[in-house]
Amino acid sequence: xxxxxxxxxxxxxxxxxxxxxxxxxxxxxxxLTKTFDTSIGxxxxxxxxxxxxxxxxxxxxxxxxxxxxxxxxxxNKTIYTVNARGRRHLKEWSRAATERPPARDNLYVKLYAxxxxxLAAVRAQIAERLVMHxxxxxxxxxxxxxxxxGRINDLRRTGLKLGLQLGLTVERGAIAWCETALATLDxxxxxxxxAGRERRQKASA
Amino acid sequence: xxxxxxxxxxxxxxxxxxxxxxxxxxxxxxxLTKTFDTSIGxxxxxxxxxxxxxxxxxxxxxxxxxxxxxxxxxxNKTIYTVNARGRRHLKEWSRAATERPPARDNLYVKLYAxxxxxLAAVRAQIAERLVMHxxxxxxxxxxxxxxxxGRINDLRRTGLKLGLQLGLTVERGAIAWCETALATLDxxxxxxxxAGRERRQKASA
DNA sequence: GTCTGCATGTAACTGGTTACATGATTAT
DNA sequence: ATAATCATGTAACCAGTTACATGCAGAC
Numbered sequence: 001x002x003x004x005x006x007x008x009x010x011x012x013x014x015x016x017x018x019x020x021x022x023x024x025x026x027x028x029x030x031x032l033t034k035t036f037d038t039s040i041g042x043x044x045x046x047x048x049x050x051x052x053x054x055x056x057x058x059x060x061x062x063x064x065x066x067x068x069x070x071x072x073x074x075x076n077k078t079i080y081t082v083n084a085r086g087r088r089h090l091k092e093w094s095r096a097a098t099e100r101p102p103a104r105d106n107l108y109v110k111l112y113a114x115x116x117x118x119l120a121a122v123r124a125q126i127a128e129r130l131v132m133h134x135x136x137x138x139x140x141x142x143x144x145x146x147x148x149x150g151r152i153n154d155l156r157r158t159g160l161k162l163g164l165q166l167g168l169t170v171e172r173g174a175i176a177w178c179e180t181a182l183a184t185l186d187x188x189x190x191x192x193x194x195a196g197r198e199r200r201q202k203a204s205a
Numbered sequence: 206x207x208x209x210x211x212x213x214x215x216x217x218x219x220x221x222x223x224x225x226x227x228x229x230x231x232x233x234x235x236x237l238t239k240t241f242d243t244s245i246g247x248x249x250x251x252x253x254x255x256x257x258x259x260x261x262x263x264x265x266x267x268x269x270x271x272x273x274x275x276x277x278x279x280x281n282k283t284i285y286t287v288n289a290r291g292r293r294h295l296k297e298w299s300r301a302a303t304e305r306p307p308a309r310d311n312l313y314v315k316l317y318a319x320x321x322x323x324l325a326a327v328r329a330q331i332a333e334r335l336v337m338h339x340x341x342x343x344x345x346x347x348x349x350x351x352x353x354x355g356r357i358n359d360l361r362r363t364g365l366k367l368g369l370q371l372g373l374t375v376e377r378g379a380i381a382w383c384e385t386a387l388a389t390l391d392x393x394x395x396x397x398x399x400a401g402r403e404r405r406q407k408a409s410a
Numbered sequence: 411g412t413c414t415g416c417a418t419g420t421a422a423c424t425g426g427t428t429a430c431a432t433g434a435t436t437a438t
Numbered sequence: 439a440t441a442a443t444c445a446t447g448t449a450a451c452c453a454g455t456t457a458c459a460t461g462c463a464g465a466c
Contacts, residue, residue, distance in 0.1 A: 217424085217425090218425095219425070219426085250426095251426080252426080252427070252428090254426090254427080254428090255425080255426065255427085258425095259425095278434070278435065279434075279435075280432095280433075280434075
């Protein structure tokens with residue numbers, strides 16, 4: 001006999017990401033969508049369509065309570081709150097181990113067959129990534145200084161700080177890698193350039 | 206008017222991951238599946254069902270040629286080869302920039318609301334990850350020593366080496382993070398333990 | 411007048427996962 | 439006997455993306 005609740009066993013993780021966001025404070029779908037664009041969005045992105053769809057299901061499963069707020073001059077909104085069942089579900093879910101998901105990054109696919117790609121284009125893409133990683137690192141460092149500099153006692157903020165530290169580690173690693181990758185590719189591009197120059201000189205001689 | 210080829214513009218990346226694998230050598234779906242379990246599988250996983258489905262589409266798009274090999278004592282097999290159109294498509298695809306995909310790791314979701322989870326269970330999951338990252342690092346180091354130690358000249362192997370270096374960086378970062386995370390969580394778990402002991406002592410006094 | 415913000419959705423499609431299926435050969 | 443290896447698929451489902459839709463308020 002399966003468990004009495006309406007939850008399926010496997011991964012099913014956007015649902016929990018939403019629940020987790022709502023444990024901080026009750027929110028509307030719109031606010032949740034913005035959250036998936038910033039804070040939790042650093043590692044989990046979701047479009048508003050997905051958020052609204054999932055909210056329906058979570059309410060149907062009995063994990064959320066909803067309250068409609070009638071507004072004037074603005075569209076009405078529905079505020080969702082995690083209830084006791086939702087919290088129990090979250091704790092239960094947290095016990096199941098989950099594997100590291102694969103990176104599934106197109107850029108790595110290009111690296112995997114460097115002889116089949118447009119080298120200059122891929123080089124430019126790595127340079128772009130470098131800029132992005134530096135910006136992300138700077139952002140994380142600002143957040144760290146502003147909100148996680150002193151001693152931290154509560155569990156909630158400890159988790160967030162650990163997440164932030166992970167982010168800092170990842171970005172620093174990525175920056176270092178981008179820099180060596182660019183240097184390596186430049187050697188190859190330089191070789192190609194020099195070969196081109198020689199060919200042209202021979203042709204004109 | 207859309208481009209004359211049958212390719213859609215957006216991500217569509219398993220297709221290219223398969224093409225890239227087949228540029229190394231022609232393979233059957235079965236061999237490809239095994240490749241997605243090991244080498245390219247380090248950053249892109251795909252089950253055999255997905256591989257066979259995609260192979261059909263790639264052949265229909267005219268990027269692959271296929272040849273059936275009749276065998277005795279074993280099931281027949283189909284060997285797929287990337288043709289000129291496929292190679293052109295790959296090069297074209299390599300020019301389009303792609304964003305870093307979100308990590309979408311359940312473990313990070315748990316960190317995000319550490320006050321709502323089973324702390325001891327999450328600690329155990331991080332410990333498990335640490336073991337996994339160490340094993341992966343050791344594997345990468347063996348591959349580096351065995352196949353990428355000397356000077357490398359060809360572009361293909363340069364790309365693979367860069368990928369490997371990225372892997373090394375990622376694993377080392379992950380290991381360092383897991384260790385600090387475990388230390389941090391142990392402080393909290395220790396606190397909880399001590400509090401429990403005190404409660405029991407008071408009750409028995 | 412055009413754009414951004416607030417607030418919500420439907421529909422169609424693509425990509426990834428799970429379950430189920432077949433059937434011979436070789437190794438333990 | 440039992441499991442693993444070779445080799446290929448179908449079907450259903452879940453999750454993520456893209457496109458399309460509505461409508462008011464306030465800023466520029």
